[in-house]
Amino acid sequence: MDNQIQVEQYKIQKPEEWAGNIGDEEIINRIKDSEFARRQIDEGRDYCYFLDKKYYTSNTENSEYVCMAYTLNEPGNLERASVSDVIVEENEIYQIHRISVLRDGVLIDKIPDTKIKVLDSENQSSGGVLSSNKKINITIKDLRLYDVLILEDSRIKEFTDRDFLRKEFSKYVWVSPDNYWAYGSFKFTFINERDQTIAYKKTFFRDEQGNVLEPEVNHLKKGDRFVIEEQNYINPVDSGREIFPYVDFATESNWKDLSNYVVPIYEEVFNKASLKDFAPNLIEKLDAITDQDEKLRFAIEYVQNHIYYIFNADEMNGHKPQEPSVTYENKQGDCKAKSVLLKVILDYIGVEASVVLVNFNTDYYIKYYLPSLLSFNHVVVKVNYKGQEYFIDATIRDEFGLIENRGFMYFMHYLEVKKDQELQVRKPYKYPYFCIDEKVDFIAQGNTGKLTLSTTYKGNRANAMRRYFKSTNKREIIDSWNSFLFYALNYSGDRNGTDVRNVFKDAAIDVVSDDKRLNEVKVQYSASVENPYFVDPQKNRFLMYFDRNVVKASARDFMHKDLPFWHNFDSEKYEINLHTDHKIDTEEKYTVQESTIANPYFDYKSRKKVNKNGASVYIEYNPLINIEIPQSEFEQFRNDHHIVADSNFGLGIDIIEPGLMNRLKFSFKKKFK
Template sequence: MENTIQAENYKIQKPEDWASVITDDQIIEHIKESDFSAKQVEEGRDYCYFLDKIYYTSDIKNSEYACVAYTLNEPSNLESASVMDVVVEENETYIIHRISVLREGVLVDKIPDMKIKVLDSENQSEGGILSSNKKVNITIKDLRLYDVLVIEDSRVKVFTERDFMRKEFLKYVWISPNNYWAYGSYKFTFINDREKTIAYKKTFFRDEQGNVIEPEINYLKQGERFIIDKENFINFVDSNREVAPFIDFATDSNWTDLSNYISPLYEEIYNKSSLKDFAPKLVEKLDAITDKDEQLQFAIDYVQNHVYYVFNADEMNGHKPQEPAVTYENKQGDCKAKSVLLKVILDYININSSVVLVNFNTDHYIKYYLPSLLTFNHVIVKIDYKDQTYFIDATTRDEFGLIENRGFIYFMHYLEVKPNQQLQIKKPHTFSYYGINEKVDFTAQKNVGQLKLTTTYKGNRANYMRKYFKNTNKREIIDSWNNFLFYTLNYSNDRNGTDIRTIFKDASIDIVSDDKKLNEFTINYNASIEGPYFIDAQKNRFLMYFDRNIVKNGARDFMHTDIPFWHNFDNEKYEINLQTDERIDTEEKFTIQESTINNPYFDFTSRKKVTKNGASIFIDFKPLTNLEIPGQDFEKFRTDHHTIADSNFGIGIDIIEQGLLNLLKFNFKKRLK
């Protein structure tokens, strides 16, 4: 074996006493063909003869052990086996016990054929993310198709003072294995060697009919084990529609005790020193602002934009925040540090706030997990102001507006860092403003169309569009709008394959205004179009404008059986005006069709105004947002979105062609309706 760098990040040694003991002869005995294995190979999948996985936890370390033997019948698996990357954290060691292949009945030791490099883990090194993680890169020479690869290894994380939270509390989630693999033998063991009792909760397990079984909670005292042991096993989870079964292991506790554990850590930091002492210049600026709304905006803007966000993975795992004086002095900090500084500033200006713990990535699953502080991976600030509750992410940048106009954060669960707290649910939300308010004027005269869009974005949409216009080439922006309008005007069905730039002549887009207090961003789009009408196969002409963004296909197509639909839409308002110098069919069904939908989770109206040479539609969409749609309500919710998609997301007008023959044809068609 060639070691390019010898380091503590990896070792080659025997397993620890709590791990399995397996000899070479036993491995060969376990790698036996069977009717079950033959069937998997016939179906073209690789096969795992056995997997023995153990998770061991004590008051000084966490360890994971695995011994696995699987086929290399697929070139992709051979490639990934030949070059492996294992990322280890600070004070974590990757330990190799055995790497072998079974080839023609003989077990061949491949450790001499290994080459190991230890590299900095670069996958998250940008954007202020600091990590002392290392990447152990292992290459193995001379692996061959149809070998059976045997790997026995461990990962050991020894706790330091910085890992006081992990030392005090355990959290580990076992997830049922990948449904690609078939296992001749699958065994998972959890060993609790901590003084404290470990609770475990089995969730999304199913009975023989495929129905989800009620979650089950049990407990492991020190020295006790939990074991899953299966033979000829395939995980038949429908990953597109079902949640894979999982088991949450956590130190037995409750939310009240956990909040009482963590809140003193923050209180100590809040009271270290006063804002006047460590930030006199900032205090001077705050005192000079007499309007409370503007004072609050200044405080948020300062922390978000003047204090650089640095994510230190090792510090984040600890949960003990940096002192606000240090954050202010260094002008940098992680989410805890920035949130604490913001709270200290808000305390100074007498605005009630608190730090809260969240995990946006696993927010849906938090209600299924056992209580644990290690569930959370992010910290934000909750602000109570003028009888309203707002949540501010201090790590966000380029966000603007008075607090009621700033970006809205969608999530459900949070734990407030105060004594005697329970896990809380963020309330559903109704916006007081429109995220998008758009007016469209499309006028056709002498077979030339003039198209004008005036669009005002607000809140999250304003923040996004402001960044988009700042960071994107102007030509690219115009092309994006042209492409959207190519489908909206239905040109994709009569001139597909045409260069879009030749259709939208002299297209331009300009920023009209950017109000940083109201957080409103307004743009104008203009273009001229020769041949503005959509022409069908029968040579009938139509002027059409159907904005497919109004149709929420995510709601219409949602099919998951375990996860409710997450409702996170904005208020939207549209006025679309079509005008022509031709005569139109003023009684055409879809031209005059209107709709009124009053769903418990959204209101939608479309109203029409029709004249002899044009028509207008006024669309108003107001959802109740930031909530899950209960299963019993979803089909009605889906059906109402289908109603929107049934020609209520825009307007079209039919042109009556001149001439007696065309008029007779029109009257005949009208009688058939």
């Protein structure tokens, strides 16, 4: 181990001083069978004899050390251990300290049996994702079932000038381990060697009864350590219904100071050059548009569609954006660059706009995290226009419409790049339009049904439908509609297993109009159906159309102790018309049933019109979205969705069969029902 093999991305060497040094005898002594170990192994659980993890941070580096010993008792685990990949960032070095196995009580060094390859990790570069990350592929020969594998390694990330934010601020989140594993010994240590104080916050830890404890905040001065240590440990978290306990470490600060730190960085590039100086051709096009709504639309779509999105993973580690003149000249940039350019253009046309920092991936947790600029991973533009607040993601392509008709972005927390800002929470939102507005006509005559769906999509739905029709084969689109209708018409109940192409004859679908100003796509589907009625086992016939998309299964099935329900459904409107050349039961309960729901989080209304040969239902669903529903209000919310699911999401009509005996049978059935 004294001989160092140095390659740019990895080294084989002893651990750094801060990580400590563990000898072979100590390793062997720590791999001892116990009653707890035998019980876990007998149950088929993968067992880790010990896991010792350390995270070290200073003003020049962030580093992580791990030493662990675990069983290879399962073939799948053996395969994963034999070939593994480690991704390292720019200027990050992977240090291998030990690869050994304990076999029949003997410790065997496996480094001579290890082959290491360094590969580029640029498999997404054609999509605009640039990264100088490297993939270190590690192959270990002759690992055997029932070996105990010992791995000891570190990742050392030294900061460059580009990592100015990481030099200034620390951010690390320790999450309690996966409850699949059992640990004889588990230890985590956070080491602060920064000049600044680091705060840490313990969140979603529980008492012995499983109740969540109040978050606990403490501080680490330079040289201090935080330690979590457990013996004979299996994480008790109910992973399906509970959030794993975690500890958030961040350089002590507050949102106001952080906003004031980042504002000068952005103001410097805002003030570098005016739009008139570097984009005279763009200004000429903007000035030629007299309608302000259209001018705003042109500005947004220009940056989204004419400036190529480059995600540079290394540069995203900081918050220094590219100058707008460079972005315009090169016609490419990351989210910061595109957002800054869009703001500069909006400033020119007199539309109030600001850059905001967000993190869609961990949005829910930001309210629990300690204040840190490193909690954000994306930049968007906030626009105030005609008294309304909008958020525009400049990196999205193929979005259309005047600003009030554009797609809606779901997230809750953001930090605005302005002086003296606090973390802000977006207001809940109601769509000013129906995302789906659909009319269904199903006319049954004789033994044939004529089915027509006319659907208007707006906002996100319109953008998605354009992409879908552009990228999908027409036959596949028709099959998708057919499959949906097979269930909507309840044919799955009496002809399951039938090829849907044999049920829906002459099926056709087309985009009949696409208004990009209104961001409105209209689609029409038509087909003929032989044997249009659903027939139950008693040979009763029905026409049925129930759109299961209206039933929000995620709301009805939601079960979580810690997470509130995130409400983000689309507004919907349906008109369903069923007509037959037979008489129908005009008093059947579910045929005439209507509903009105006025929940704080959604309004739902279904209204019916019934005549002797058919019926219509008119459904409107208007949700209040981009909001978390408190647990104290969730059960009523769930119950109201159960009401929707109780035959209020479509229409069914019962056929009265012709003939005197059938009418008498029907009358008798109604009387004694």
